[in-house]
Amino acid sequence: MKQVLALVGLFWLCCVQLKAQILPADTIKHLPDFTARGHRFESFNTGAKMVQTDSLVKLISVHDNIAQLLSYNSQVFVRAYGHNQIATSSFRGAGAQHTAVLWNGINLQNSLLGQTDLSLLPAGFMDDIGVYYGGNSALYGAGAIGGAVMLNNSSAFNKKGANYQIGVGSFGMIQHRLALTYGTNKSYIKARFYHQSAQNNIEYHNYTLAEKPLQKLVHAEQRSNGLMLETGYKINTKQEINLRYWYGYTDRDIPPTIGMSVNNSYQIDEANRLGIEWKRTASKSRWIGRAAFVNEYLNYNDPTTYNSGISKSKTLISELENTTQINPNTAINFGVNYTGNFLQSSGYIKNVTRNSLAAFVSLNNNWSKKFKTTVNLRQDFVDAEFKPFTAGAGADYKFSKYISMIAQLNKSFRMPTLNDLYWVTGNLNLLPEQGYSQELGLTAKSTTEHAYFSIQLNGFNRQINNWILWQPYGGTWTPQNLLQVWSRGVEWNTRYTYCYKKFMWSARGDFNYILSTNQKANVQNDATVGKQLIYIPRLTYQTWLTFTYSNAYLAFNQTYTGYRFTSSDNSSFVDDYLLVNMFMGKSFKLKKGQVDIKFLINNILNQEYQVLPSRPMPMRNFLFSLGVTI
Amino acid sequence: MKLKKYFLLYLILLVVFNACETTPTITPEYPPILNPKGGLFILNEGNFQFSNATLDYYDFETQKLSTNAFETTNNRKLGDILQSITHYGDKGYLVVNNSQKIEVININNLSSISTISGFVSPRYMVINGKQTAYVSEYYNGGVKVVDLNTNQITQTIPLSGNCDELLVHNNKLYVTVSNKKMVYVINTQSNVVMDSIDVAYGPNSLLIDKNNHLWVLCSGRVINGGGFENGALQKINTEADTVLQMFYITRQSDHGPIKLCCNAKKDVLYWINKSIYKYEIDKNIVSSTPWLTSFNNNFWALNCDSLTNEVYVGDAIDFVQRSTINRYDETATLRGTFKAGIITGDFYFYYK
Numbered sequence: 005m006k007q008v009l010a011l012v013g014l015f016w017l018c019c020v021q022l023k024a025q026i027l028p029a030d031t032i033k034h035l036p037d038f039t040a041r042g043h044r045f046e047s048f049n050t051g052a053k054m055v056q057t058d059s060l061v062k063l064i065s066v067h068d069n070i071a072q073l074l075s076y077n078s079q080v081f082v083r084a085y086g087h088n089q090i091a092t093s094s095f096r097g098a099g100a101q102h103t104a105v106l107w108n109g110i111n112l113q114n115s116l117l118g119q120t121d122l123s124l125l126p127a128g129f130m131d132d133i134g135v136y137y138g139g140n141s142a143l144y145g146a147g148a149i150g151g152a153v154m155l156n157n158s159s160a161f162n163k164k165g166a167n168y169q170i171g172v173g174s175f176g177m178i179q180h181r182l183a184l185t186y187g188t189n190k191s192y193i194k195a196r197f198y199h200q201s202a203q204n205n206i207e208y209h210n211y212t213l214a215e216k217p218l219q220k221l222v223h224a225e226q227r228s229n230g231l232m233l234e235t236g237y238k239i240n241t242k243q244e245i246n247l248r249y250w251y252g253y254t255d256r257d258i259p260p261t262i263g264m265s266v267n268n269s270y271q272i273d274e275a276n277r278l279g280i281e282w283k284r285t286a287s288k289s290r291w292i293g294r295a296a297f298v299n300e301y302l303n304y305n306d307p308t309t310y311n312s313g314i315s316k317s318k319t320l321i322s323e324l325e326n327t328t329q330i331n332p333n334t335a336i337n338f339g340v341n342y343t344g345n346f347l348q349s350s351g352y353i354k355n356v357t358r359n360s361l362a363a364f365v366s367l368n369n370n371w372s373k374k375f376k377t378t379v380n381l382r383q384d385f386v387d388a389e390f391k392p393f394t395a396g397a398g399a400d401y402k403f404s405k406y407i408s409m410i411a412q413l414n415k416s417f418r419m420p421t422l423n424d425l426y427w428v429t430g431n432l433n434l435l436p437e438q439g440y441s442q443e444l445g446l447t448a449k450s451t452t453e454h455a456y457f458s459i460q461l462n463g464f465n466r467q468i469n470n471w472i473l474w475q476p477y478g479g480t481w482t483p484q485n486l487l488q489v490w491s492r493g494v495e496w497n498t499r500y501t502y503c504y505k506k507f508m509w510s511a512r513g514d515f516n517y518i519l520s521t522n523q524k525a526n527v528q529n530d531a532t533v534g535k536q537l538i539y540i541p542r543l544t545y546q547t548w549l550t551f552t553y554s555n556a557y558l559a560f561n562q563t564y565t566g567y568r569f570t571s572s573d574n575s576s577f578v579d580d581y582l583l584v585n586m587f588m589g590k591s592f593k594l595k596k597g598q599v600d601i602k603f604l605i606n607n608i609l610n611q612e613y614q615v616l617p618s619r620p621m622p623m624r625n626f627l628f629s630l631g632v633t634i
Numbered sequence: 635m636k637l638k639k640y641f642l643l644y645l646i647l648l649v650v651f652n653a654c655e656t657t658p659t660i661t662p663e664y665p666p667i668l669n670p671k672g673g674l675f676i677l678n679e680g681n682f683q684f685s686n687a688t689l690d691y692y693d694f695e696t697q698k699l700s701t702n703a704f705e706t707t708n709n710r711k712l713g714d715i716l717q718s719i720t721h722y723g724d725k726g727y728l729v730v731n732n733s734q735k736i737e738v739i740n741i742n743n744l745s746s747i748s749t750i751s752g753f754v755s756p757r758y759m760v761i762n763g764k765q766t767a768y769v770s771e772y773y774n775g776g777v778k779v780v781d782l783n784t785n786q787i788t789q790t791i792p793l794s795g796n797c798d799e800l801l802v803h804n805n806k807l808y809v810t811v812s813n814k815k816m817v818y819v820i821n822t823q824s825n826v827v828m829d830s831i832d833v834a835y836g837p838n839s840l841l842i843d844k845n846n847h848l849w850v851l852c853s854g855r856v857i858n859g860g861g862f863e864n865g866a867l868q869k870i871n872t873e874a875d876t877v878l879q880m881f882y883i884t885r886q887s888d889h890g891p892i893k894l895c896c897n898a899k900k901d902v903l904y905w906i907n908k909s910i911y912k913y914e915i916d917k918n919i920v921s922s923t924p925w926l927t928s929f930n931n932n933f934w935a936l937n938c939d940s941l942t943n944e945v946y947v948g949d950a951i952d953f954v955q956r957s958t959i960n961r962y963d964e965t966a967t968l969r970g971t972f973k974a975g976i977i978t979g980d981f982y983f984y985y986k
Contacts (some may be wrong), residue, residue, distance in 0.1 A: 231836040263685030263714040543655040573955035618685040
């Protein structure tokens with residue numbers, strides 16, 4: 005903790021000195037980026053805490069995957085199984101299966117496992133990355149009990165350009181990116197390519213050997229390729245169509261954990277995602293039709309134990325929605341969604357199909373200039389059976405120009421995954437998990453000529469019933485609706501931005517304190533009641549300090565992750581860690597186009613840490629990036 | 635000054651948040667003091683790939699449990715999945731399965747002597763004579779021969795299947811193969827397979843009774859596509875290596891019958907088949923009534939105290955919390971209870 009406080013001291017000192025240099029001030033140029041994207045997830049989501057990735061972080065994170073980006077730029081806890089290894093997310097003390105990942109409105113949650121491996125999704129393929137806290141199945145769909153990650157691409161009418169970037173980093177990492185855009189006022193085409201290879205031979209102290217020698221991680225190599233093709237066409241003044249194709253391939257060697265001497269297993273993930281979106285916008289009504297086909301292939305192979313498995317999952321999604329402005333103060337959104345999951349896996353008795361239909365409706369009301377509400381309702385029918393009806397209500401009340409309040413109430417649910425149901429020892433009698441959440445947030449903000457300042461304090465409370473857990477229950481290793489999990493916590497966010505001519509500096513602090521406990525004993529001798537769930541930190545926080553001058557920037561980020569218990573009775577834990585990262589970059593304007601250079605130092609304090617037990621993470625490491633845009 | 639107030643608030647909140655987060659308190663650990671007369675070693679497998687295997691030591695006289703005794707003594711973690719233990723003279727051998735190694739310790743103070751490596755998936759070790767040990771390999775089949783003077787692997791006896799528990803008797807090494815229906819018999823003079831005994835599916839544990847008969851416990855299995863194959867308890871003549879008696883046992887759980895052990899007189903057998911069953915070898919019927927019934931317990935460790943005949947039972951509960959250990963007398967009356975490490979897999983009674 006001394007380290008933390010020392011750093012805070014430094015932070016404070018920087019601020020004071022800086023202030024002395026730059027006062028007085030002129031006009032305001034930068035404000036946090038909260039532009040509307042027109043999705044119902046945003047416009048019919050009153051009372052939700054929605055955070056968009058700001059433009060500087062987008063610039064910094066261009067070589068990252070979504071897991072890495074979220075780990076230093078969100079209040080989501082990212083469970084990384086190692087550097088560039090599988091990574092899942094935990095929102096507000098929920099599990100990895102409780103996060104919806106929506107790509108242009110298409111849910112990418114894998115139907116087999118119910119979770120998304122965020123390490124497979126390159127951040128640089130997205131134009132817009134949002135993190136929406138809190139469950140809202142009535143709006144995002146089944147599965148979104150904890151929250152949602154929004155990945156969006158934007159159209160490129162009237163844009164032209166070419167961009168190439170190369171990133172060279174520690175542990176043999178090299179990444180190439182190429183983006184080409186050609187757009188007229190009627191149509192556009194955008195193509196992005198990506199290739200990364202890395203040795204990931206990070207160093208760690210092997211604490212199972214005498215003298216705990218420093219060793220290099222072996223068998224951790226990774227290769228990824230990706231392609232994002234987008235095209236759009238304006239049929240007429242009202243109608244527009246966008247087509248997107250996303251291909252991703254990752255081949256990873258799985259390294260031994262600390263204490264194992266070798267591991268020969270590897271994993272190949274391949275995904276083809278095709279999405280088409282049609283929009284018809286009239287003055288008071290907008291129709292959106294979406295259709296998507298997602299084909300995922302996963303091959304896990306361990307030649308030593310002969311444990312291997314290939315699973316192929318296909319998902320077909322189609323959705324039609326309408327938004328109508330009934331009167332100046334009332335808007336309605338309604339629609340239907342069909343999702344079909346088709347699965348083939350070596351661990352299953354037979355091929356599995358699941359057909360889900362859903363009907364949803366949302367209503368926005370502006371009661372006054374100060375008071376806004378939204379109601380969301382959704383009914384899912386899965387394989388012709390009624391599933392829990394979900395509902396949500398949110399409100400936004402402005403007390404004054406400076407102070408406002410948000411609130412949400414939600415009932416959410418998650419279907420058992422196909423793995424839970426149809427694995428050889430699966431359980432066909434599983435019930436859906438149901439989550440009930442309440443949230444209250446207070447925001448104070450002020451904008452002056454040169455400065456923007458905000459404090460947001462959110463408290464939430466959530467109960468998840470019928471939480472599915474795999475356990476040797478009744479003598480068979482099988483999933484059961486065992487736990488009743490109570491999560492509650494506070495989140496505190498602050499922002500301060502100061503601008504003067506070409507100069508801007510900003511400070512940001514995001515704090516979480518979350519308790520997520522099991523409330524129900526499920527077997528004899530069970531000592532888990534009232535205990536924090538495993539792998540969920542109670543305290544996490546992030547601070548940012550950024551300076552930009554003209555086309556140059558310097559940013560510091562520190563991320564603290566508290567203790568995570570590794571046993572359900574909280575008798576053992578992995579240590580907390582504090583990571584400090586530094587980012588700097590500059591753009592040089594050329595006659596035609598520009599050159600960008602970036603230099604990043606991650607984990608400046610050289611902390612040796614693990615997110616999950618015995619899976620080492622990288623100590624101090626570097627990344628250099630060069631980009632050319634014409 | 636606004637800015638100053640803001641950072642003051644920032645600092646205050648930081649301190650408040652930090653105050654909420656204290657280092658979790660866990661069971662205190664201290665270097666164990668081993669009773670010279672002997673004691674109980676409790677083997678906690680730990681979770682796969684967590685490297686949280688631990689060795690606990692229980693002193694009968696003081697009734698004190700030293701948790702995580704290997705690490706507190708040697709200042710390093712034991713490794714991943716502590717499968718089994720054996721000893722010869724003053725040396726103890728801890729087979730750490732997924733760390734692919736055997737830790738050699740001084741059994742009187744637990745200090746590390748050396749590490750034997752070169753295995754793929756070691757499960758059990760038996761010692762034959764003064765300087766030879768056999769180690770079964772679960773994956774990559776076979777039995778490795780280790781020279782205990784040099785702690786080097788000198789030979790591999792290739793066998794197909796997942797080799798499991800071992801026993802040396804009458805110059806013969808018996809090797810159970812837990813994914814087959816056989817027990818290999820190896821000549822310990824030549825280290826060559828001389829015979830195999832046909833048993834039920836999944837032999838996993840074995841022992842010699844007071845009459846010098848070999849008892850083999852088989853788990854049975856779930857048949858792909860539906861149905862079960864029963865487990866069995868078999869009595870084997872160790873002269874001719876033929877099955878004398880065979881009792882089929884209906885599987886009560888996904889692991890089936892496992893962890894065969896016996897009392898000090900070697901005339902009463904116990905095993906886990908979800909509940910705990912008992913068989914007196916002079917009777918000819920294996921009762922289907924449990925000796926100790928499981929009420930949603932996940933019994934995972936079982937052994938008899940070779941002095942007191944008390945039966946120690948380990949309940950792994952949800953396999954991610956500390957196990958509950960119960961001591962029973964021969965009439966299944968509870969005599970004591972305490973907590974050990976995560977996934978207690980075996981008890982090793984060591985008396986001098």
